[in-house]
Amino acid sequence: MNFPLQENLETATNAGGSKIRCSKCLYVYCEVGEDWRKIAVVKRFPPTRASPLMKDFVDRLLLEQSYCPSCGALLETRMIEKTELG
Amino acid sequence: MRRGLRLQEIDIPERERRMKSEIKSKNPITFEIISHRLHQIAKETGITLERVGGTVNTTQQRDYMAALYRANGDLLSAGDTMGQHVACAGFAVKRILERFEKDIYPDDVFLLNDPYLAAIHQSDIYTISPIHYRDNLVGWSATFVHVMDIGAMSPGGDSPGATEIFHEGLRIPGIKLIDRGNLRRDVFDTLINMTRQPVMVGLDLKCEIAANNVAKSRMKEVYARYGPEMISAVSSQMIDYSKTILEKRVSEIPDGTWNASAVIEGDVPWKIVVELQKKGSHLVFDFAGTDRQANRGVNLALHATFGWCFAAVLSTLAYDIPKNHGVFQVMDVTAPEGTLVNVQHPGPVSLNTTSSGVTVRYLANAVLMQMLSTSEKYKCEVMALNAGHRNIRHAGANQHKRYSVFNLAHGALDGGGARDRMDGIDSGGTQMSCPNVEWFELNFPVLYLFRRHAKDAAGAGKFRGGAGAETAHMLHDAPEGKLKGIAYGAASAKNSGQGTGGGYPGAPSIVALLERTRVNELMAGNKWADDVDELGGNATLLPYCEFELKEKDVVYMRVASGGGYGDPLERDPRLVLCDVADGLVSPEMAHENYGVVLDQQTNQIDLVATQKLRTIFREQRLEPAK
Numbered sequence: 001m002n003f004p005l006q007e008n009l010e011t012a013t014n015a016g017g018s019k020i021r022c023s024k025c026l027y028v029y030c031e032v033g034e035d036w037r038k039i040a041v042v043k044r045f046p047p048t049r050a051s052p053l054m055k056d057f058v059d060r061l062l063l064e065q066s067y068c069p070s071c072g073a074l075l076e077t078r079m080i081e082k083t084e085l086g
Numbered sequence: 087m088r089r090g091l092r093l094q095e096i097d098i099p100e101r102e103r104r105m106k107s108e109i110k111s112k113n114p115i116t117f118e119i120i121s122h123r124l125h126q127i128a129k130e131t132g133i134t135l136e137r138v139g140g141t142v143n144t145t146q147q148r149d150y151m152a153a154l155y156r157a158n159g160d161l162l163s164a165g166d167t168m169g170q171h172v173a174c175a176g177f178a179v180k181r182i183l184e185r186f187e188k189d190i191y192p193d194d195v196f197l198l199n200d201p202y203l204a205a206i207h208q209s210d211i212y213t214i215s216p217i218h219y220r221d222n223l224v225g226w227s228a229t230f231v232h233v234m235d236i237g238a239m240s241p242g243g244d245s246p247g248a249t250e251i252f253h254e255g256l257r258i259p260g261i262k263l264i265d266r267g268n269l270r271r272d273v274f275d276t277l278i279n280m281t282r283q284p285v286m287v288g289l290d291l292k293c294e295i296a297a298n299n300v301a302k303s304r305m306k307e308v309y310a311r312y313g314p315e316m317i318s319a320v321s322s323q324m325i326d327y328s329k330t331i332l333e334k335r336v337s338e339i340p341d342g343t344w345n346a347s348a349v350i351e352g353d354v355p356w357k358i359v360v361e362l363q364k365k366g367s368h369l370v371f372d373f374a375g376t377d378r379q380a381n382r383g384v385n386l387a388l389h390a391t392f393g394w395c396f397a398a399v400l401s402t403l404a405y406d407i408p409k410n411h412g413v414f415q416v417m418d419v420t421a422p423e424g425t426l427v428n429v430q431h432p433g434p435v436s437l438n439t440t441s442s443g444v445t446v447r448y449l450a451n452a453v454l455m456q457m458l459s460t461s462e463k464y465k466c467e468v469m470a471l472n473a474g475h476r477n478i479r480h481a482g483a484n485q486h487k488r489y490s491v492f493n494l495a496h497g498a499l500d501g502g503g504a505r506d507r508m509d510g511i512d513s514g515g516t517q518m519s520c521p522n523v524e525w526f527e528l529n530f531p532v533l534y535l536f537r538r539h540a541k542d543a544a545g546a547g548k549f550r551g552g553a554g555a556e557t558a559h560m561l562h563d564a565p566e567g568k569l570k571g572i573a574y575g576a577a578s579a580k581n582s583g584q585g586t587g588g589g590y591p592g593a594p595s596i597v598a599l600l601e602r603t604r605v606n607e608l609m610a611g612n613k614w615a616d617d618v619d620e621l622g623g624n625a626t627l628l629p630y631c632e633f634e635l636k637e638k639d640v641v642y643m644r645v646a647s648g649g650g651y652g653d654p655l656e657r658d659p660r661l662v663l664c665d666v667a668d669g670l671v672s673p674e675m676a677h678e679n680y681g682v683v684l685d686q687q688t689n690q691i692d693l694v695a696t697q698k699l700r701t702i703f704r705e706q707r708l709e710p711a712k
Contacts, residue, residue, distance in 0.1 A: 006459045007587025053593035072704040074588035074653040
């Protein structure tokens with residue numbers, strides 16, 4: 001049985017267990033319960049990549065994007081604090 | 087110690103129980119007529135507030151609530167008003183029942199605004215009228231408006247400097263304002279006398295009384311026509327109906343737990359954490375891990391946290407079913423005592439609706455969206471989120487030389503979040519409304535330099551977020567040459583709409599004070615000052631604070647824009663072209679974010695170049711980071 005996790009991500013269950021995979025190219029990332037972000041290609045940009053109106057926050061924030069390592073599908077975009085990176 | 091909040095079910099007499107079981111099957115038309123009539127009565131009650139009221143909050147911004155409750159305080163029917171208040175006014179009815187018990191008579195009217203008992207913050211005064219039929223208590227009508235002043239340390243109520251509840255104005259645990267039809271003038275005068283705007287607050291209270299009178303009158307007509315047993319049976323059936331439908335929906339979604347957290351930026355970051363536990367047909371919102379309560383008014387009482395979670399459930403899972411006690415029964419809320427979401431006396435609360443309140447709703451929505459994403463049937467309901475906006479209130483003498491307090495209500499111009507099949511709504515806002523510019527300028531001593539959709543603010547995506555508004559205003563014809571300003575609202579660099587499924591976040595909401603600008607010089611030169619960069623002056627981003635708006639100063643505000651949904655490289659290039667033509671997206675962002683190449687000569691899409699550029703962008707995603 002398959003069910004979606006979010007746009008471009010889904011879980012697929014068969015005899016081999018439940019996996020998280022790309023819903024575009026079906027590339028398997030990990031077991032359900034594991035963090036798919038560890039397999040994804042992650043890139044970070046200045047927040048102004050999202051909008052020039054983010055210019056007041058370039059010292060604090062980063063735009064982080066995760067892509068499918070197989071087909072390049074965009075999986076997630078989020079704004080993170082630079083301090084979150086340690 | 088962690089406290090849970092769950093509402094009690096009521097006992098139904100046997101005869102009424104039988105009628106209830108038969109009403110929908112044997113007389114479905116009567117059921118539908120009565121249930122819709124009750125909804126219409128609640129709506130008409132709200133409209134009465136708007137028509138009878140005289141303040142900007144009530145008549146223009148719709149910062150009000152009207153709902154009907156059963157005799158025991160359970161929610162019976164809400165109009166099109168705010169879920170959090172609909173829930174909390176029900177708690178207020180129960181507190182009135184406890185306090186006055188055998189001292190409740192036909193044509194009484196009670197007030198309550200104590201945020202530790204039932205209200206959210208003191209500015210929102212619940213006015214509560216018992217409804218009697220043939221001398222029996224059969225229900226309640228409850229309303230609130232955000233009164234123009236509550237005697238807090240800051241005009242209008244939201245007080246950035248308050249560090250305890252005693253700084254935040256009147257706190258009424260329950261008082262009888264009208265006794266068996268007779269206004270207690272001494273009580274009325276005492277209350278309005280403790281505010282900066284006694285006439286306007288008096289008008290606020292009177293419009294609430296009038297609205298409750300309309301509700302009572304209409305309910306009595308319904309009771310006279312159908313009889314109390316029939317109304318009670320339909321009421322019980324309506325609640326069962328909502329509960330049954332919602333339980334079915336929730337049970338169709340896979341079980342699981344989902345987490346989210348957010349930070350309100352004040353003197354220190356205040357973090358709110360939630361975990362949604364979904365098992366079978368029940369939802370539990372657990373706020374364990376949330377920061378201790380703050381010494382600023384960003385705290386919520388537990389019932390208010392419940393109310394904001396209820397609002398989130400209403401808008402995601404129950405927007406199309408009757409809003410009543412049945413929805414409550416599907417959810418619980420727990421939170422540790424002494425935290426931002428379960429404040430204890432004497433923690434301040436005045437700023438909470440636009441800080442922790444909207445943040446709790448944002449987080450509740452965030453975990454609900456994660457949950458819905460796992461359901462093939464319900465993933466179509468997933469929507470990018472909005473984490474709130476900044477706002478401004480002004481106080482001082484207006485051009486008519488009268489002291490006035492007013493807020494700019496620009497939150498009603500927020501951009502909505504995108505969904506998997508449509509863009510977010512531009513200036514979609516909340517359920518509140520924003521007066522037009524001319525109305526503001528007619529009543530208050532301000533001049534708008536512009537109010538428009540902010541360019542490149544909407545979160546990019548296959549479906550983009552809704553664009554929020556940006557505005558700039560200055561003094562105009564202010565007799566004192568100044569106005570007090572109070573900056574409040576969800577302060578966070580990340581308070582914009584968050585994207586979903588790869589969609590980009592919208593630009594966050596900010597409030598900036600530009601002091602000693604060139605605005606008068608520009609206008610004297612017949613040049614309209616619609617470019618913030620041309621205004622010059624010293625710009626300061628305003629946190630939660632009071633400030634002074636003086637001649638030559640300009641306040642620039644931008645409310646939050648909605649987050650996008652999905653990959654911007656999958657957006658139909660024709661839609662991008664429309665956005666560029668509408669001034670919502672710049673040609674640069676059309677290129678960078680959407681991979682759309684526009685022919686500068688013809689202003690048309692170069693489809694071949696667009697396809698090529700999008701392929702390049704996708705390949706670049708997998709190249710090693712530089």
